[in-house]
Amino acid sequence: MRADILVFPGSNCDIDTEIALKSALPGWRVERQWHDGADLSGTQFCVLPGGFAYGDYLRAGALAARSPAIAELRALIGRGGLVLGICNGFQVLVEAGILPGAFQANTVQHFVCRDVHLRVESRGSPFLEAFREGQVLRLPIAHQEGNYRLSEDEYRRLRDEGRIAFTYCGPNGEIGDERNPNGSYAGVAGVLAEGGRVLGMMPHPERAAWPAIGRADGLGILAASFGSVLEGGKL
Amino acid sequence: MPEFHAQLRVRLRPGVLDPAGQAVAHSLKDLGFAAREVAVGKLLELTLPAPTAEAAEAEVRRMAAELLVNPVLEDFELEISAR
């Protein structure tokens, strides 16, 4: 099995993601692929890592979303492959129109790096199979433009389709403005594409794949119970 | 081929929250200024070759649609001038 990390100029969590995936997915071939000339034809799982692709100039993720590699990514999605966009990767997926919505600067108008709590809102995805609905995870965020905008209609539709993956919450799952680190609509921290095989999320699971230092809640996302997907023969 | 200068004034669409504008409004107020409806947008400028101003405009509109402007949140005004 192969997992590829799509690297854009300015991606800066690509190596981190590679290291985390290698420990989370033993037996997989994990590789970073430079966006220019990327070939995803042999992969089952592609991660768009965090960072500042193209410096996030113009709009976060905008320039990367116009890379030819995005066509490869669409082909992978078309084949039923798994795609995870983390932080800047989420922004790229949104700018590419693969996930709905848009991003603006955090309402606090500055970068925010800290641990947050997330409530798992859906199980309709291989990335979420390891969790219970309503389970609370602790993951770090680190972003400047994480204010995820959705119209109310879009939000309802996503919620009804089980495509809201995570909501920012308190340690006991409490939801509210004071738990929302960036002003995202309804505190949405991660969403799924139709079918659940594409996940975009602002928090960084690769930074929480390390039980030895007490940060392990991201492992379940990276090591997604891919078993079920793979056994289904779809990939 | 003649060259044209394009200026795109990109604004948030009406109704879209403008936290940057609010922050600036706040700071202006703290400094004792009386400003309302503060909005922060982008000014994009570029030069391009085109046979006519109309062609240049059409080309810049394509750039806007493909990259420069995010239609989910943004509107723009375009001004083309000969160089």
Next chain:
Amino acid sequence: MPEFHAQLRVRLRPGVLDPAGQAVAHSLKDLGFAAREVAVGKLLELTLPAPTAEAAEAEVRRMAAELLVNPVLEDFELEISAR
């Protein structure tokens, strides 16, 4: 008191490195567009009360000096119109 609308078009001063402009230029080129001299600036707009257009302009220039524009790196153009 009458109200005025102010538009500030803020640009990097000549010679100042414009990383954003360079990155956008690159991307436009990759998308097959022929654009040169791409520059990314800011568009600031606000409404303010003032007795006359001249007074409004003077006030906005003060806002620019104190907050809106960084004279070390940026230049600006100002346009005042009645509301």
Next chain:
Amino acid sequence: MPSDVEVEGLTPAEVREARRRAGRDLTALEWAILAVQWSEHCAYKHSKALLRTLPKEGAAVLAGPGASAGVLDLGEGWACAAKIESHNHPSAVEPLQGAATGLGGIMRDVLAMGARPAAFLDALRFGPPDDSRSAFLARGIVAGVGHYGNCVGVPTVGGDVYYHPSYQRNPLVNAMCVGFLRHGEMRSAAASGEGSVFLLLGASTGRDGIGGAAFASVELQADAAQDRPRVQVGDPFFGKLLIEATLEILRDLDVIAIQDLGAGGLAGAAIEMCAQGGVGAEIELADVVLRSQDLRPHEILLSESQERMLLCLRPEDAQPAREVARRYGIEAAVVGLITRRATMRFLYKGECLSELPTAIYADAPEAELPEGHWPVEAAGDPGACAVRRDDLPALLHLPDLCDRMPIYATFDQDVGLRTVVRPGLDAAVLRAAPGAPGVAVSTDQNPRLCQISPRLGAEHAVAESVRNVLARGARPIGLTNCLNLQSPEQPLGAAALRAVVAGIGHAARELGIPVTGGNVSLYNEADGVAIVPTPVIGMIGAVPDPEGAIGVLAPEAGLSLLLLGDFAENLAGSVYAEFKGLRVAAPPPPDYAGLRRLGTFVTTAEVVEALALLHDVADGGLLVALAEIALTTGLGLDLQLPQGDAAALFGEPSAQFIAVARDADVVASRAAALGIACLPIGRTTSDGQFALRAPQGDLAYSLGELQRAWRREA
């Protein structure tokens, strides 16, 4: 140039000396290069002789002063490169870009050693926070640190902040970068090999910061606005590409030497690389890739455009290196050739603009320091002073003691996966890689003590940074320092320079810690106001097992609290004394013997295992240190102390720690064996209370009350 030339930045004596060495008058271009090379910033004219007195030898030192950054052995084949540098004057003019380019500059020094930049720390000094200019500078500087570090993908894991009126117009931005490398990967800047080439890698060259080094070496004028065109803009996005391309070239090709372009641009880097290798070079300026085509030759040579490195390569390696650069979308051009004859020849389109021996530029004459004494105020007697309930919240609310989270939360602290202990208390801990050894790092200096006595202040800065790495169970193995001072041409400035170097040297010798390098920033004066002498120490502690370091896992309720080391006997030099307006004596020098004992103690494996948290007593004294534990962990503390007078609670001893122990017996018995006073003082709780019983009276606060003060919400 006429023969009675006045060269900006050079004294008449230096002008004469340059002519004597050259055996002729210099051309305008040569004077321009020389003014940069012989500037204080590049040549350390006033400090070189003093810096030679610092201890450099240490078991772990792989590269010391003189290298782009110091390199220390961590074991298991790993090493760490670290250096601190100032970017004060640019930040006073343009705070955001000044701070950003400060981070970029020090990051490339670490990269030049062959290390992957792995963390930043930022030591910041601002004027009073309620002054609007100071607040503006502080906001811009903090935003600049975040702007560069977050985007370039290097976490900012620590630093320190102090406020003092002397920094109002002359804020300090000292940026430290730490990188990791394997032993075999270390590089130097010494160019060699006749026929080797210079490859200029990175951003294209523009009209940025021309004359920046000379600019950093003169006092800030009131109309600093005139210096505006010299401001440089950093591009961290490009910096990230430069890191990756450089590391790939270093990995795949036999790079002979490498150095970043800093002060003096291409001229500065080429001259230094040639001087270190004892060679010369021919540089063709027309081969430099330009951002704007109208640059004149001297501008090309001296431009301080950011994000550039100079590599010395065998000629056959130039093409493969350019191929790597092309892939990353950055520039790479061969701009020169190494010659055996040690002369620097600068050409433009084949025409020789200048030819002078390398050594003329490289060995600047040293300058004399005037005599001078730092006035020491006579000691006062504080008289009796009763502790009041309001004292603790009032101290926690002070700008120098309040929560730093609003600053460090705007920095990416985690990118790279190396940060195992984030900022919050004391030193941060980094691992070179998961499962590999690592370091604990901290920057420290206390303006209050340095004003009383620069010598004592410097010693205490070393002591504090040592305490901070000891708090993680790390063994201090090397330090880097940044001396921020006023003009050395005046008696006071000269006295301060001598005193801080003597203080650092003495403390480093007492504690057995080599000085691996640093940076000197003089002329920190604005509008006739000089800054307090500010010798910032960047300490590196070795941590063999960072994932098991003290403080990695959050402590829980129900653990024992132990006080290690002796109580303070007085309020000398304390925040409390200053806050209460008490006249007190200068503090004694650090308790080096006590620190050495504690060093042995906390680096014992069984002690590290027995401790959940360790925090030193520093600014604000014991009670503030206890409150910091409660506030950063969210745990209540139930405390009982045998002494509750102001000196015990608010005095600032130099060798006292609070331990939160999982196994108090192990801690107590190891401490006893080493002769360290160890006193049980209470437990951590989950009741949200901070309660202290003492003979002089009890104190109780809810965590919420302390938190509001500490976060300055009240």
